[in-house]
Each structure stands twice: as C-alpha cells, then as structure tokens.
Amino acid sequence: MKSNFKYIYGPVSSWRLGSSLGVDPLSQDNKICSFDCIYCQIKEPSLLSLERKVFVETELIADELKALPSGLDIDYVTLSGRGEPTLALNIKDIARAAKSILGQPTALLTNSTMLSREDVRDDISDIDFVIAKLDASSDKYLKVVNRPDQDLNFLSILKGIKKFRANYKGKFGIQIMFLNSNKSEAKGIAQVVSELSPDEVQLNTPLRDSKVKALPKEEMDKLAVFFKDFNTVSVYDKERKKVESISRKDTMRRRGKHYDS
Numbered sequence: 001m002k003s004n005f006k007y008i009y010g011p012v013s014s015w016r017l018g019s020s021l022g023v024d025p026l027s028q029d030n031k032i033c034s035f036d037c038i039y040c041q042i043k044e045p046s047l048l049s050l051e052r053k054v055f056v057e058t059e060l061i062a063d064e065l066k067a068l069p070s071g072l073d074i075d076y077v078t079l080s081g082r083g084e085p086t087l088a089l090n091i092k093d094i095a096r097a098a099k100s101i102l103g104q105p106t107a108l109l110t111n112s113t114m115l116s117r118e119d120v121r122d123d124i125s126d127i128d129f130v131i132a133k134l135d136a137s138s139d140k141y142l143k144v145v146n147r148p149d150q151d152l153n154f155l156s157i158l159k160g161i162k163k164f165r166a167n168y169k170g171k172f173g174i175q176i177m178f179l180n181s182n183k184s185e186a187k188g189i190a191q192v193v194s195e196l197s198p199d200e201v202q203l204n205t206p207l208r209d210s211k212v213k214a215l216p217k218e219e220m221d222k223l224a225v226f227f228k229d230f231n232t233v234s235v236y237d238k239e240r241k242k243v244e245s246i247s248r249k250d251t252m253r254r255r256g257k258h259y260d261s
Helices: 058-066 091-102 118-123 139-146 154-167 183-193 217-227 248-254
Strands: 012-014 018-023 076-079 106-110 129-133 171-177 200-204 232-234
Touching: 018 091, 058 091, 076 091, 091 106, 091 118, 118 154, 129 154, 139 154, 171 183, 183 217, 200 217, 217 232
Parallel strands: 018 076, 076 106, 106 129, 129 171, 171 200, 200 232
Antiparallel strands: 012 018
8 A cells, every 4th residue: 555654654564563554754765773783674774873853743643643544454553763762852742643533542663762761761651552672681782682762771771661661550561682692581580570560471582684693482481481470472473463554664674674665
C-alpha cells in the first residue's frame, strides 16, 4: 500500500506487541540515539546524543493519525523509530494524541538510558506498556554490545530503570538482546532483572538483518533457563501476525533497508 505517511510506519507484525502501529517521534535521516548497538538494523552511522528536543511537531503526527484508514486491527500504538524515542521532548504529547485519536493502548520501546531523568520518567508514565532494554549487567558488556554515549554507564542506567519501575503503574517489560558477545552474561542479567520485578521478560536475538548473527533456538532455550522464574517470552516461540504496512517504504527504512517501490 503506497502512502504519504512520514511518521507512521505500521501496522507491523511484532512478536513483542502483536500487531503494532509504529510511530516515529524522531524521523531523522540518520538514527539519533544514546546507543550505537552492534546489532542495530539501521546501518547508517548513529548520532550519539543525550539531548532532548522536538524533532517532529505533535500536530504533524496527529494529522497522520487522523488520516489513517478506519478499522485498523492493532494491539498497540508503539513509539519507537530510528533511535531512542525518549529523546523526543514532546513524547508525552505524542502518546496522548495517539491514544485519544485511535482509542488504542500505547507502548514504548526504550533503551533505558534516559530513565535516570525525572522529566523523562514523568513524560512516559501514562504509556500503557513500557519495554526497557537491558543487554548487559556490567560496564564491560554495555560497551561491547551497546556502545553508549561517553556520559553513560551501567549503574546510572540501572538506577534509572529502578526509579521508573518504583512508581510506574502500567505493564513493564524488560527486553534482552542475546548475541555471542553477551550470552555469557545471561546469569548476571537475570540477577539484575530480579531486582526490577518486570511483568514480562522478552528474550531476543537478531532474526532480522543485522551486522551480527542470531543465536540458534537451541542456545536461546539454554539461556531461557536463567529466566524461568519470570513471565518470559522468546523470539523463537512467539508467532507473528500477518499484517500489511501502512507505509512499507518507511517501515523498511527504519529497519535499515532501502525500499523504492
């Protein structure tokens, strides 16, 4: 389906969120993020930043939401995109607009780096489902896997997650991307996760195009043993719904691919 949608790139099938309408509050040509993860699907160089600002005016996104075809079968309106969505200073307004216009619950995929900030925690407190990234349990592996902005460290990120979790009333998930680089960290990550009391733990490995190889199901099953005390879902065990993108070109662009038709 061809469209003029620029900031909306769903619905897309997601094992994490069912059929999810993606909204990108950043919409930059290059990704802008506080991480430059080794497994990131977006191949363009990352602009590392911790600066919050308005990248896309709320009204522009609201106009696209209002222009969507009726009868969309979606489970969540998900804020994600080409980088870390909490860098968007107007993320609270965007989430509220999406929920008001579509009448559907909202979700957020975050790399957790901005949760140490009180303004960020407040801005995302009304989002229905927040999924926070945790790929390491030490600075060593944070630098290997996530390649963070120089002003970030593991303990500050963990403290931010804990502060957010302490007062958040919605559904809280932890998402872990396992690779050869950090699979030895599984036990340590599980110990950290036990301090966060998540409603769900998502075990992931990069099945889509990535610079690094995915772990086979057999290895992921072995790692899952460390998380047996949690409500755990694995990328290999969840079935994706068959859905059609509203804007396939922009969906592919946000997955690091170029799509010209």
